[in-house]
Amino acid sequence: TGDKANGRTLVYTCNGCHGIPGTNNAYPQYPVPKIAGQNEQYIISALHEYKSGDRTHPTMMAQAQSLSDQEIEDIAAYLSSIAAK
Amino acid sequence: TGDKANGRTLVYTCNGCHGIPGTNNAYPQYPVPKIAGQNEQYIISALHEYKSGDRTHPTMMAQAQSLSDQEIEDIAAYLSSIAAK
Known part of the structure; x- marks a missing residue:
């Protein structure tokens, strides 16, 4: 089970592009998905x-490869718990 | 530019799994992302x-391959215009 409090800390690094809790991101012309309120299992x-490379995106592959399975669960627990923006 | 009205018609087929405008889907144990209010360019x-196969998912590949580029723009225009759920 994911730890929301730890997930909240971990998503700090996501903010630059995904712009939690807003929708702004550093590259407004780049199609970055909204992730606040997204389905936990997704x-x-x-x-x-x-992380495995089944889905390819240079930045996201690098980020995911730095995360443990528990950290991934923590991030999902936090993001799915907050309101969609 | 996407045609929201046509997009609204086209997303009928998305509802079974993505559950627009709610979050229910036919396979609640399957990690289907929320798409209402998602970033248009994403x-x-x-x-x-x-459509190209760069991202793999059997159902979504089949769906996307049935869509023209204009229909993809229409769907994105509609989905990005509605509130996130």
Whole structure:
């Protein structure tokens, strides 16, 4: 089970592009998905796909490869618990 | 530019799994992302990735391959215009 409090800390690094809790991001012309309020299992699945390379995106692969399975669950627990923006 | 009205018609087929405008879907144990209110350019990018096979998911590849580039823009225009749930 994911630890929301730890997830809240971990998502600090996501903010630059995903712009939690707003929708702004550093590259407004780049199609960065909104992730606040996203489905918990989808977030877990997506991060594992990036970690394994089944889903490819240079930045997200690097980020996911730095995360443990528990950290992925923590991030998903937090993001799915907050309101969609 | 996407045609929201046509997009609204086209997303009928998305509802079974993505559950617009709610979050229910036919397979609650399957990690289906929320797409209502998602970033317009991200939706366009994701559907083109499924269409080309750069992003793999059997159902979504089949769906995207049935869509024209204009229909993808229409769907993105509609989904990005509605409130996140």
